[in-house]
Amino acid sequence: MTTDLLTKPGLFATLDDQPLDAMLTLLHRLRSDPREGKIDLGIGVYGDETGQTPVMRAVKQAEAHLYQHQTTKTYVAAEGDAGFIAALAPLVLGDSRARDDRFCGLQTPGGTGALRLAAELIARANPEARVWLGTPTWVNHRGLMQAAGLQVLEHPFFDKATQTLTFDAMMSVLETARGGDVLLLHACCHNPTGAEFTPDQWGLIGDLCARKGLVPLIDIAYQGLGHGMEADATGMRTVLDKVPEAIVAASCSKNFGLYRERIGALWVKAQTAQTALRARGNLILTARTMWSMPPDHGASVVRIILESPALTDLWRAELDEMRARLNSVRAALAAAVPALSTIASQTGMFALLPLERDQVVALREQHGIYMLDSGRINIAGLQSDNLPRFAAALEPYLQGDTHAR
Ligand SMILES: Cc1ncc(COP(=O)(O)O)c(C=O)c1O
Known part of the structure; x- marks a missing residue:
């Protein structure tokens, strides 16, 4: 390689710097936070009552069938x-x-x-x-x-x-x-x-x-x-x-x-x-x-x-369990935080809490509660053991007068 070539800016040097992905930054912060009892409401995957995202049983069985019967990878x-x-x-x-x-x-x-x-x-x-x-x-x-x-x-x-x-x-x-x-x-x-x-x-x-x-x-x-x-x-x-x-x-x-x-x-x-x-x-x-x-x-x-009718039944039952859990967490959160009563009638994995960015940061820094800067939480990140703590930490921020303290 000649020095002449190195003096030119090069193809990739013309690229703009890009901001770090917000989700990855949040994940990095969460992982490097040494505190016990952190609450992860950031990433958008389903978590069960133990905080795991296991492979569904119907999926495992279908994979076993595939392993045995698949004859080509063409x-x-x-x-x-x-x-x-x-x-x-x-x-x-x-x-x-x-x-x-x-x-x-x-x-x-x-x-x-x-x-x-x-x-x-x-x-x-x-x-x-x-x-x-x-x-x-x-x-x-x-x-x-x-x-x-x-x-x-x-x-x-x-x-x-x-x-x-x-x-x-x-x-x-x-x-x-x-x-x-x-x-x-x-x-x-x-x-x-x-x-x-x-x-x-x-x-x-x-x-x-x-x-x-x-x-x-x-x-x-x-x-x-x-x-x-x-x-x-x-x-x-x-x-x-x-x-x-x-x-x-x-x-x-x-x-x-x-x-x-x-x-x-x-x-x-x-x-x-x-x-x-x-x-x-x-x-x-x-x-x-x-x-x-x-x-x-x-x-x-x-x-x-x-x-497979049997696997379909199993999958549907597991999906029903997931949905029932999400809806019961919604009901529990709405009951614990009356200002969030609408959460009970909303659906799915997410809610957008009425929080400003500084309040989201304060919840993270003071309570180890992680959510997107927009105030989006993943409902499935809440379990019966962390929900009361989350509700108690959140309540003052929903009174209307509590910004970063
Ligand atoms: C609204 C919405 N649409 C589409 C997707 C895409 O999902 P995937 O590409 O993982 O199947 C997501 C995933 O988070 C989503 O939230």
């Missing part, structure tokens, strides 16, 4: 495992839509892969489309849409101080959306707020999309953890039935506990079966240039579970 297709899609579609979309040839689906690496692929498809079909995100939303939504070159706009979704949905404000801002714009919605268990639309509100959203020609992009990452597999999809299906075109991005990370296996699915609803096939061809082509083929393990596990 590539799967770019669209993934057709049996997985066929087995999952009725659970996510419902039977009638799963049979409707205006819907086409393919396997993706996690819900994230589904959203990223959806963004690419939208950009390919209509680069002028703008994507409307509710505020607040999952932090990755903006980046996933922008990575495909799409413009992102916001509408108000939730008021943290009053813990209420700002539905009227949302609908009036969405009146300014253009035909062809995309409306990103959480089907259930909203991350980070836990807030949900009523059935009537879902109907109104569907009507608005149909009237204005908006394309709903529905992110369903926590199905089964709110009210149950069917109930958590009902609002989404109401919208799907009202519009000619829509996209559904599903994740099996949480409801099958398969986080690291990266398993999800994407469905497109098109106006005709022929257009659905065209969309499918474009999805496959795009997937080929992003990950070529999706990983197989998670898809095989989900397929084996869903193709």
Whole structure:
């Protein structure tokens, strides 16, 4: 290597420094905190009453079956495992839509892969489309849409101080959306707020999309953890039935506990079966240039579970246990902290506490309680032994006059 080459700045030197990932920073702080009894409400994975995230029993059994019967590790297709899609579609979309040839689906690496692929498809079909995100939303939504070159706009979704949905404000801002714009919605268990639309509100959203020609992009990452597999999809299906075109991005990370296996699915609803096939061809082509083929393990596990009535029953029972635990922690927290009574009627793994950043920092420094700077907590990080301590530490911060002390 000549010194001449080293005097030039180089390709990577032109890159901007990036802020450290907030979640990783929090995790690092938590791990290096020597205090006993720290409470980790940061990372978004389910934890049981002992604080563990075990492999589900149905998953273990499906893995044992796979180990015994899998005969090759050759590539799967770019669209993934057709049996997985066929087995999952009725659970996510419902039977009638799963049979409707205006819907086409393919396997993706996690819900994230589904959203990223959806963004690419939208950009390919209509680069002028703008994507409307509710505020607040999952932090990755903006980046996933922008990575495909799409413009992102916001509408108000939730008021943290009053813990209420700002539905009227949302609908009036969405009146300014253009035909062809995309409306990103959480089907259930909203991350980070836990807030949900009523059935009537879902109907109104569907009507608005149909009237204005908006394309709903529905992110369903926590199905089964709110009210149950069917109930958590009902609002989404109401919208799907009202519009000619829509996209559904599903994740099996949480409801099958398969986080690291990266398993999800994407469905497109098109106006005709022929257009659905065209969309499918474009999805496959795009997937080929992003990950070529999706990983197989998670898809095989989900397929084996869903193709076996006994394993499906076991999986559903475990999912029911997870949901029951989340809902009982919500009830216990609401009872212990009356100012947080809304938590009991919210759903899923998250709540966005009405705290300012300085209060979040104070809770961390003074009490060893770790949550995102936004005030988002993972409900599943609470257990019967740490909940009373958390409630006692939190209470003064919700009185309205307690900032960093
Ligand atoms: C709202 C939402 N959508 C999608 C995802 C993506 O999940 P994964 O890519 O792990 O399947 C997450 C994960 O945290 C999420 O919270």
